[in-house]
Amino acid sequence: MNLKNTLLANAVALGMATAATAQTEISWWHGMGGSLGDTVNQIASDFNASQSDYKITPVFKGTYEETLTAGIAAFRAGEQPNIMQVFDAGAATVIGAKGAVVPVQDLFAANDVPFNIEDYIAGVRYFYADEDGKMIGMPFNSSTPILYYNTEALEKAGVTAPKTWEEFESVTAPALKDAGYIALAQSHMPWIFTENFFSRHNIPFATNNNGYGGTDVTINADAPELKAHFEAFKSWIDNGYAGFFGAAWDDNAKPFESGEVAMWLGSSGSFGGLVQKADFDFSATVLPYWEGVTKEPKQTFIGGAALFAMAGKSDAENKATAEFFRFMTSPEVQYMWHKETGYVPITEAAYEMAKADGHYDRFPAAETGIQQLQLPAGEWTKGYRMGFYVQIRDVMNREYTRYLTGETSLDDAFGAIKSEADKLLARFAKTQS
Amino acid sequence: MKRAGFANYWLPILLLLPQLTIIAVFFYWPAFNAVQSSFYLQDPFGFGSQFVGFENYSDLFASKEYAKVARFTLLFTLLVTATSLATALLLAVKADKVLRGARTYKTLLMWVYAVAPPVAGLMGVMLFDQNIGSVTDLFAWFGYDYRLGVNYWDTAFAMIIVSVWIQIPVNFIFFLSGLQSIPQHVREAAMIDNPSGFGRFWQITFPLLAPTAFFLLIINITYALFDTFGIIDTLVKNNPASNPMTLVYKVFVDGFRGNDMGGSSAQSVVLMVLVLALTIFQFRLLERRIHYT
CATH class of the missing domain: 3.40.190.10 (Periplasmic binding protein-like II)
Incomplete structure (x- = not known):
């Protein structure tokens, strides 16, 4: 047995x-x-x-x-x-x-x-x-970039989350400033203020079908609409409407989490973390756009x-x-x-x-992120495909920061991004042949 | 006199073989590879590559950014080396005079040596952080808006302070043992000839410390150029952006972050040449002026 x-x-x-x-x-x-x-x-x-x-x-x-x-x-x-x-x-x-x-x-x-x-x-x-x-x-x-806002702060200032950057500049930001807040911070300039800027406004980001068509690409990083956007961003920083805490994600998120900043452009994927970290009521809405650039804002990409x-x-x-x-x-x-x-x-x-x-x-x-991804699509909203793009993002961060801290001029910054990015794209094309 | 030697050639070669293999595998082979790939543009995954001659080098020397990084590296190396040597020397001279509790003082000054560079960098991040850093608060108290990761020179300041802090103990240990090896009778003779402590230091003590100082100079330049990598990496927080960086960190950023093998190989070849030149310069020119006793 x-x-x-x-x-x-x-x-x-x-x-x-x-x-x-x-x-x-x-x-x-x-x-x-x-x-x-x-x-x-x-x-x-x-x-x-x-x-x-x-x-x-x-x-x-x-x-x-x-x-x-x-x-x-x-x-x-x-x-x-x-x-x-x-x-x-x-x-x-x-x-x-x-x-x-x-x-x-x-x-x-x-x-x-x-x-x-x-x-x-x-x-x-x-x-x-x-x-x-x-x-x-x-x-x-x-994930996709969305606008988080501190509900209490906006109520105190008597405003709602802005739909357009024009509204932000003329209504939301001044009211929030008077209420004692820095109105805006953002955590990722290449992603939120550049790549998705092109998608939201349906502007081509690069030649050759945004780079999907092959490695023979040049970038549209010095588009006048984008330059105007950064010029506005700098003016917001200079007159206290916006805070700029460098290129690091968390350095820009923390002032929002601590209640110092009233609205923050982050990732829809930040939601889970914010629920744990923020001890105030917050909500989110879709990424604002410039009405002066387009009357028909499009979806963003992931x-x-x-x-x-x-x-x-x-x-x-x-x-x-x-x-x-x-x-x-x-x-x-x-x-x-x-x-x-x-x-x-x-x-x-x-x-x-x-x-x-x-x-x-x-x-x-x-639900905000997913709603934003389902907004009407345009010709230039599916994304981009560019080689050595990690380095191109680093160049953007470098020049944007220099411009925003007054180290360089708007034209020099965007000129440098355009020429260095195109050089990197041409180098990448050679690695693929 | 009996000449000591081997009976045949094979035994010494056999005994040297492990060392030679290590040098070949870990030094010459990678160096050769770096030189080779600096002439190519390579697909990161290794599928395609194209021979481009000296293009990687010409791109490098034409780049304004590379020049800026090189200038910063020079300044950084000078400041880190000079500050950490000077501070350590001062501390060593003072510690040499302490009679009571000398051991405690020395231990307190030396323990920092045990902190690994990335840990030191993390401590720097905490101290200099924009939102929670206590050094930032201190600056704010003086009315200065200190911004790590935003302002170029603010970030450079943190890098230099942390790099100096971690290097002082090494220099301190060497300076102290150098001071203690100066014979007592030389000191006493000097004391009779020159009652000024300041004069005695520069005329007697410092020249006798020269071999130690020279050795430390080499060690410190190498440290500032290469070993500060961990500190810079943690302070930059994965965002090179407009932050200052050294040449070694740039090799990492372009090669390992940006996956540009050709460009970063060219940079590492430039560094190899730099180190070679530095070594020749130091031993040929500087060593002649130093008297070893």
Whole structure:
């Protein structure tokens, strides 16, 4: 009897061991720290618990830039992860390198996972797609810049959140200043005040179809509308309507969280963090626009990052990656991610689920980002694709800061951005030939 | 006299082999690679690359930004080296005179050496932070609006202060042991000849410290040029923007953040040449004027 039991136990253990070895293991490198990282780990462990064939292991690799660099170094050494998270500015680098990734649409087709790009929210669909509209990277943490405001501050000043920058300049900001607030701060000049400025006003950001058409691109970074916007921003800073705390995200967010600044341009993905940090009532609205530039403001496109299936992996592992993407894009997981973090759900189905569940009745501000992404589209609203874009953003931040702190003139700053960015784009084109 | 030697050539080569391998693998091979890739423009993932000759170099030398970074590096190195050496020397001279509780003083002055540069940088971030920094508050009390990460010179100030602070203990230890190795009879003789403490220091003590000072000068220049990377990285907070940076940090920003392998290789070759020139200069020109006893 005893022996029989032991044998049985051994058999069971053996059976479990073979089941464990039959499991396909895949890795996922990401740049989500803090509470976002906790939610990422939650998604991974939920996936692992939902089935027994695959096991995914998420690994935190630092900032977005560090994650991309680590992934590239690993790829060159043949040690790349199955899934790599790449942020918006790095998209051209990873998509440009033909053969570095398996397009998500091909991955799905090869593994019989149904895919219809129309299932995705409008502003999400084409940012990580190629020129023909084939989705290459799976949008993951998708966000868009929106205007958060301190409800109490606006009530005290007797104003509502501005719809246009003209309204901000003539009504909102002076009233808030009188009420003792700095009216505005923003956390990311290249993303909020540049890339999405072009989209919101439907102005081309770069030649060759905003860069989607190929690497032969020049940038429109010295557009007169944009220069006028920064000239206005500087005047707001100079007369106390706006605060400028450098290029670092948090340095600009903190004064809003502490109640010193009344309105803050941040990411729709900042919502979850703000709920925890701000001890005042706040809400959010869509990004203001210049009525003098356009009467028909358009949608913005997504920022954040996408998940790329790295090339050079076995079919079995690619199958596991496809299954994980299927799991991750399911309405339940998307809604959980949206609810926990504030990033927008990437599919219509998840959005419907959040609405049906009453999420937006409880937190109206959580819907702002997704509403903004569904505003009317224009010719220049799907995004941009430019190589060495991380460096181009650094050049923008450098010159904008110099201009805003009075180190350089408006024309010199924008001239430098235009010429240095074009030089970088030409250099990138050479790396691709 | 019996000549010590090996019976054949193979044993010494065998014994040297581990060291030679390490040098080849970790120094010559990467250096060769850097020189090679500085002549190419490369796809970050390594798929395509194009031979561009000296274009990476000509772009570099034509760049106003690179010139600005180089100028800052020079100024930064001068200030960090001079300030940390001078402060450490002063502290060492004073600590040398302390009789009671000398050990405690010395330990208090030395412990900072144990702080890693990125940790020092993080402490700098906290002290100089725009919103919560106590140094920022101090400046505000004097009526100055100190802005780390916004104002170029404000950020430079924080970088220099933190870099100097962390380097003082090393210099202090060396200066102190240098002072203590000056023979007592020399000091006594000097005391009879010259009653002025100030004069004695410059005429007797300082020249006798020269070998130590020269050694420290080299160490400090190297430190300011290269080892301050962690401090700069943490103070810049992942946002190079308009912040000051050194040449080494620029290599990192362009190569590892921007994924421009060719351009950043060219920069690292320039640094290699710089270090080579510096080493030759220091040993050829400066060492002649120093008398080792």
